[in-house]
Amino acid sequence: MAVKHTPTGVVHQGNKGGKTGCGVDTKKHDSHWVSSHQKITREKNGCRNQIKI
Numbered sequence: 001m002a003v004k005h006t007p008t009g010v011v012h013q014g015n016k017g018g019k020t021g022c023g024v025d026t027k028k029h030d031s032h033w034v035s036s037h038q039k040i041t042r043e044k045n046g047c048r049n050q051i052k053i
Contacts (some may be wrong), residue, residue: 004036022046
């Protein structure tokens with residue numbers, strides 16, 4: 001699953017209400033995150049090394 005940070009448009013590996021593959025806590029500023037089926041665009045380790053959706 002992927003989660004999108006709406007202010008920046010960056011798509012991370014992970015789920016809303018948890019942590020992304022690269023360690024970002026999506027519970028902080030919950031309204032800034034939406035579940036997505038878009039291709040992962042985050043290049044940091046943890047997100048980058050996951051299977052692209």
